[in-house]
Amino acid sequence: MEAIPAFKVLKELRELSTTASTGAIPKCSLCNDTQLVPRPTPDYPNAWGHCDCLIAEIRARRYEVLAKRANLGSMHNMKLEAYEPDHPIQRKALEAIAKEHRGYYLYGPWGVGKTHLMAGTVHRAIARRIPAVIISVPQLLDMIRKTGRDSNTDIEDMAAKIPYLCMDDIGKQKDTDWTEERLFMLIDERWKLYQTGKAHTSFTSQYPLELLAERLDGAIISRIRGMCKVLFIDGKDKREKA
Secondary structure, three states: OOOEOHHHHHHHHHHOOHHHHHOOOOOOOOOOOOOEEEOOOOOOOOOEEEOHHHHHHHHHHHHHHHHHHOOOHHHOOOOHHHOOOOOHHHHHHHHHHHHOOOEEEEEOOOOOOHHHHHHHHHHHHHHOOOOEEEEEHHHHHHHHHHHOOOOOHHHHHHHHHOOEEEEEOOOOOOOOHHHHHHHHHHHHHHHHHHHOOOOEEEEEEOOOHHHHOOOOOHHHHHHHHHHEEEEEOOOOOOOOOO
């Protein structure tokens, strides 16, 4: 734990002394809500540092910030523990995904929970303080197209460099030379980061890679296959009402 200089300790103690002056019962018994506790080190035996209560608060706030940036929206409840498999293949996929944070290529018919599982991996990444985003491929390409040639760098850089990216519904995009070029550039950057251990990328699709290869350049398919564990998902359409 990094030590805090004494003058900063005194300043923060003054600013955080309102609890004592109002007579309120402190929530933290370690620091009496000053958020500072002794943190002696061999070099600085009188050093102070942040209390565990402040560290926990910072982590909670960081989760909130990361969750907002993750584009989860209506998927805020789609966590791995909330996924209810109704088919042996779904249960097997859930068990595999729950074991390891890595890239996955989930394919299968619509409505079987592919997006739920991938949203669950984003929640897990955020809980581990790993920046993550989930976005549909058509939406991402549309955002890049609409921002124009001069201002799309930020969007593409985010997608290229974020430590964990889930690309939902690859194969739903309209196939053009432009979309294939953008996908190759993005997935190639993700592949380079994967090779250095700096990023993972996951995909969902209705197409097995063999069929997706009929629509996209083989170099894209090769990189996806190299980055991802391929899992087939099957079962009933969860969107259908009983």
